[in-house]
Amino acid sequence: MKFILQRNPQISSVRHEFHSITPQVTCSSNSSSEEFMRKMLNRRWTLMNPDTKVHQIKVSSMQTQQHFGPFGKVTFSNNSNPLLGENVRKWHNDESSFYIVRDDLLHPLVNGNKARKLDALLPLVEDHSGTDMVTCGGCQSAHAAAVAVSCAERGLKAHLLLRGEQPQILTGYNLISVLYGNVTYVPRSIYANREEMLSSHANSIGGCVVRLNDLLNASTNHNSVKSNFLDTDDGQSLNSRKTVIVNEGAGDAIALPGLIRLVQYLSQDHIFGKDQPLKIIVDAGTGTTAVGLGIGALCLGLPWEVTAVMLADTIEGYKKKEESLISELCLSFNLPMMHNGLVNWVERQHPRKFGNVLKGEIEACQQIAQETGVLVDPIYTLAGWELASQLSQQERKGGAKVVMIHTGGTLGMFGLAQRYKSYF
Structure with a gap:
């Protein structure tokens, strides 16, 4: 049986300044998509259930603001109990906003x-x-x-x-x-x-x-x-x-089923459903998370575009990692798969050597925390927030919804406070 993931015409790739690549994916398998998911998900898990919280971040432009903040005149607010399910499709982008999957709340230390x-x-x-x-x-x-x-x-x-x-x-x-x-x-x-x-x-x-x-x-x-x-x-x-x-x-193939399980959870009718086009935004360290999300979207036939902000490697390196992970997974589960770009790998808005903190980024994290109660770090999750915020302002009424996956890691701020004392 052959599966082809076709990108919804309304889901445009990220604008050229992010050096985006429009993915085209073909997945060939002798098994049905249901068989693939059974093999992936019929196992014991560490998490008792895959549930996670979903918040909605409103992005506003303050016309009367005299002093610009880290995001210029942009401010944020958090709706921690948004209407999901059918309401996701009914809601139009009259006001800029994006959803954030709060996986940072899964566990006090392992999130x-x-x-x-x-x-x-x-x-x-x-x-x-x-x-x-x-x-x-x-x-x-x-x-x-x-x-x-x-x-x-x-x-x-x-x-x-x-x-x-x-x-x-x-x-x-x-x-x-x-x-x-x-x-x-x-x-x-x-x-x-x-x-x-x-x-x-x-x-x-x-x-x-x-x-x-x-x-x-x-x-x-x-x-x-x-x-x-x-x-x-x-x-x-x-x-x-x-x-x-x-x-x-x-960064191993066995890490992928956990991300596929998350996609299955988010695609339930009472969360985002299976028909609503989404732009999934995630920061990329090894790139494993983005690949797992992409595989899940592909095999469930979802009109979701996974975009990963590259933080630790070149686009060639991430593509090589993507190919390696998919090959390992398919070899292990005897599932032949062909692909030529499952994830949309893009540059960070302000590229730099991995691990470095740039001027203004700590203030940006501080603004987000004070206005929304969401803690992000300048190395990883701030990159996802920046892109999600920008895309939410670009989307037109009735288009794709933007969803950022919060990948946790915020305790790393303590180490950064040691290295960059003048920023804190």
Whole structure:
């Protein structure tokens, strides 16, 4: 059976200043879309349910404002209980606004796309008797902290390799990582070769070492993962440790079902439904979240366009990552898929070296927090907010609705306050 995702003519690509690319996607499969979703979603999950809150942000222009703020004359207000379902289609863009999916509220410490990526990942590790997990990230890595907290909650041990030197004062996600996991600070020269670094550290823990893709392939093909466990006569293992390697940012194929599950939830009739054209906006670190959202929209036949603001790589790098993730997923689930652009990758409004904070961005985060109660950070989620705000002002009456996915990570502001004291 062949599925073709056709872009609604009303959903225009982002304007040229964002260097957009209009996606065209073809998905070929021997299974029906229902079979694809069954394979993706018929599993144990970390989150008891995929529910999330949806707010609506009104974007206003103050004609009488004398002093411009970080967004010029633009101000924001938050409707934390908007009318959804059929009301989404009935509402017209007489006033600029966009919806925001508040995944930052999923968990006090494990939220946003980190929670979605771990949604299918952690049960897979448990199903294959994993005892330890090794992953890596920056000193203020929200991913590393999320792995540490989630492992502790489930009785697993987390080993975190953090890039650089230990700060004099532990704050934010760095503090959370130290409290919940086993942290090792790694020189940047060694961290540059992540695969070798992760493998070496995992082997030093002892026991069996496996990668997530091995577990995924074993799970979907009903095979067992080879291990060096030696069973005794009483059925107990002499070495019961099994260490699972998780790539930086959980940029693995097994992270995709959690995002597909989110798309299925949002496409329910009482949320956004399946017929309303949407522009989904998300910030992109590894790009895994955007790819998962795109796959979900494709296989559910939704008229949704996924646009990802590139933050950590070139467009060629993100396209390569997209191709790799889709290939891994389809290979694991025996689902042939052809594609030539599932995600619309765009440049940030103010491109810069990843991790740097520009003048005015802290003030922008402050304005958003004070006017809406929504906390964003200048590295990731501010980029999504900026684009969602701009697109909401461009959309005409009856066009696509703009939806920003809040990917969490806001505790990283504590680390930024250490590095950029003059901005706070």
